[in-house]
Amino acid sequence: MDDVFKALADPSRRELLDRLRIENGQTLGDLCRRLDMTRQAVSKHLAVLEAANLVAVVWQGREKLHYLNPVPIHEIAERWIGKFERSRLDALADLKRALEAKPGDDE
Amino acid sequence: MTSRERFKPGTVYVTYIAAAPEAVWQALVDRTFTQQYFFGLSIDIEPRTGGAFRLLMPDGSAHVTGDVIAWEPPRRLDVTWQVAGMKGFDALPACLVSYEIEPAGACVRLTMTESHSWAIPEAILQGGRSGWPQILSSLKSLLETGKPLQIEKKDPPAGFLAAVEHAVATKPWLREDRG
Incomplete structure (x- = not known):
């Protein structure tokens, strides 16, 4: 539960979750195109969200798709x-x- | 036979449950469990790939029907999912619901994936999304504490029924198949 609160404490990470709520199943590239953040920053934030189980990842072929997990x-x-x-x-x-x-x- | 490749995940929900994979599997396929955490619905499933699958209302009528696409206890269960108990829904293409059970330390990681064979409108997806977190949290509670959560069925989100009616009338999945 600590992980969830820490992950949600950052406005950039909340913004990423908002983006996934609007359009689920985006790649890192999709998310970067629509945000004013570097690719490294988005990638780091996604790793924190994934570790907190707020983002679930599905591989489709060579594409890594990110899904909002509100559970x-x-x-x-x-x-x-x-x-x-x-x-x-x-x-x-x-x-x-x-x-x-x-x-x-x-x- | 339905192939998994035709389907693209629309909703992916993950929960960690402090239980053995076999216990989670039993909770997925045993009606005495589903009655407690799945809005009172009883599962009726033939335990083999290619078998029939249904979720039954308390009065015995089918709310969901489908086929078992993968029966791999205690790791993976894939079923096609056709909502039968709501007007208009039986005209929509079936979706694919997959449960994946993976050991994760002393817990298991349960992933529920709802996938679709057509570009399903967001308004219809939202309808499914509102129920799953409650179902999965209640399943977790049942296995960890012996008690399900008190869950209440909410009305579908605004625009949900209209989106279903529109899809049934225009059948966009037929156009996609040609393309």
Whole structure:
């Protein structure tokens, strides 16, 4: 679990996870093209994410594809958020989304 | 027979479980286990490559049907996966669900891969993604503590059913096959 928190503590690594959430199964090259980071930096961050099990890797032929693996985050949520809190938290998250979306909708 | 090569992974989920590979395998293929962690569904599977595979609702109707593509206890299970219990879904091409069990120190690493033979829209993929982390976490909890997690079935994400309807109406996989 320490690995997961350490991996998530870095904004560049969170950005990489966001990129995979938008488009799963990208190669290192795909990820580098869309980010303002050196290839070495992206490669290093991916290794940290992989070690924390937040990124799963699949080889397809000679291509190494990276997939977002949210299971460890789900396990953390299960540890501190029980069944009963969840519906209340979902309601709060919905409210937050609705309130934050409003200015954009009016424009 | 379905060949694995036609399928490209769309979702890959990994969890580490403190259990023996044989115990994880049993949890995947034994209905008394799946009933506890897989939204109450019972697995009905012929224990051989080429056999039939189904996930049954509590009333005995099939929610998922498919064929066993690889039966390699306690390492690898591949099945084709056709959702039968939801309107429109039986018209979509079957996907391939693979479970891989690898020893990892005192644990096992369980990888679930959902692969598709066509460029499946993101909106449909999201529907599957919302359920798997709950299922895998509950499976882990069941094997490690003897108790599954309380999981609740959520409504499919926005746009999911519309995306399925659109795919069924336009059948993009037929165009891809020609190309």
